[in-house]
Amino acid sequence: MAAKLKALLNAQENKHDITRNLPSLTFESALDEEEQRILYLRQQSHAHTTLVSASCSFLVSILNEVRQIRADLAKTSQQRRAIQLLTADTLPKNPLKIGLIGCGRLGSHLVHALLSFGEVNPADIQISTRRPETLNTLKEKGVSVIYNNIEVASKVHLLFVCVLPSQLNKVLEEICQNLDKQTLVYCLVNHTTSHRLKRLLQSVNIFIPSFVFDNSTSNAWNSCMSVEEALKDEQMVRKCCPLSNEGKGSCVHLTEKWVELVICAFINQCSDLQLTSRDALDLLHGICMGLDKLEKGTANRFVERDFIINWDDDDTEPRRFPKFDLSKIHENDSHVIKKLRTSQILQEGFTKKFLSVFRSHDDVHEQTDERN
Template sequence: MASLSTRLNSKAKELPDITLNLESLQFESALTSEQKKLLYLRVRSHAISVTLCAQASFFIDVYNEGRQLAIQLKNRQKRKARILKDLCERDPLFIGVLGCGHVGSQIVHCLLTYGRVEPDELAISTRRPETLEYFQNKGVECYFNNVKLVSSVHILFICVLPSQLPGVAEEIKDHLSPSTVVYCTASSIPLKKLKQMLQTTNILQPDFYWETGNNSNKDYDYNMKVGTALKNRDIVEQTNPFTNKVEDLVIVPAKHFGEALLHGFLNMLSDSGLTVEESLDILHCAMFCETEKQTVKDRLKMEDFFCGKIDQQEKFPKFSLFEILENGSPLSPRIKQSPELQESFSKRYWEVFEQYISLNAYNKVK
């Protein structure tokens, strides 16, 4: 009987799958002609998920590195070593994710994979923490206590539905530290309303837009997993907040999002007590691949961030990320007009994902 079963199974493997690519079994076959006109939304939805995860991974990776370089500088070690894992002392960047549904869980996956985040530096507050066994087994603390979460983190990702946001904001607004960066994924909520609800200007909101009719038919594989997409350099470059190739994009990142990221980075360094000169050195190391052996010739200067005059040995003033997202700054055109800065930023942006690919290739992923 066993041998007969084996022969039948081997025969079945030889037979072609006649249902493969059969039109009547495809998702689109059940749609009306009017519904089929909306299929392009699947492409946009996937592109938004990939962009959210890519930018969040970059954001956390470079902020983490900047934090370690700052403590390294304070300890009078080499300023531009760009070493994260070998530091004797680590200044942890504590990250909280409020809401762990589809978007939140994707971001958590990517932060653990690409953002060089230690599991014990990441916490999740969700209404159903018992469903997050996978993250708990990795060492991530999962619970349902929004106030506890926001009171203990440097970076807060809010990944709840827009309808839930007013209630969540009311609950946490009085417990947010002025230095906590709030990264809200609900782009349908106007930025001004978000500021009013959360009572903070330290907000990052990765909004997206597209040109109607110009990108509906882009060649884009929306069936691939987000993690797979982030191993493709061309796809990752499409999420770069300073990209100039807008005509090639399915969705376009928020106009001033990259500027806000860099200004928030300087806020973090100023909170650590670093001067303008020290902050700019670390900025170029962490975000523009500068090392002792390879310096950026077309360096950013104080005037690219701040119109007033202050001494290089003073701290940068506190920047309102809300104002930068709303009105921009001189920084974006400055970077886009500098091929060297663009190339350096693009290289560092891809490095976030390339380092994981390299470690995975040599079976060195934890």
């Protein structure tokens, strides 16, 4: 209630601001004709940063969620009840450990987004950067900031690589011998390939997001908002979701391949957590798609054969999925993405779940304001 009242007051103040939207006071008014022609780059840069922050926050949120559920499944019903009573509103169980190598402008926005929307405890984030002294704000929040790539890479479940292209080879060669094979490496370095990362890291658990830049729609992106403000605005978040109509038409957008990689990375983590294929698929529909009530056997539900063509459905013994080679998924379409493209229910479910990650943040803050 307090948050809504504050927004209403701000709207009333803006109504009486005679300088609001005055063309002579805008950023564009000081640009000459040549600079005006490349103004779209400003929108694209802001859109790319917001999209990276949103998509990574979503990925971290669902990977964290399945880890909490797995931790609960390991307990008896009596133990779970006792733990729920004792640990209500406290730190998550078996949290996802996150690392960043390189933390410039993009990395900094990413970390702030994870803390705000990814439900991540600051103590579960480790950063390695050449200039730790520039990240005092994150240090004060409890994030570990050092300059030791090997130490960070060896202690995390998910590693974001945010270095310059010229630094990538050296960094990967430095960490490859100390990287756990279960660690998911999410590379945000431009102009690199899955084959290159696989060769340098000797790992198949590699995730490279593919972005599409559309110059014709850049003017439709509101770059006047901060990244954090954009992630609190539902219309802006819709533009960050690759399966929403708004996302497909945004000036910078992720392809459907990103969703396929998210799904396979999620299944890989379920296998790492010793979950059977049936449990993994149930959690996939419930956590990633927001479709926990989707009946089994329907055409809109993923089955084992969507991932493994020669899967034996007659085998009654519970089995885990094998570890998927994400580097190959970058280049070839599987039955997963084919089903995703043809199922409106799956697309709508994924979009709804994507939006909920950022909407739940507002609900938490609104409840806090009401208690205060």
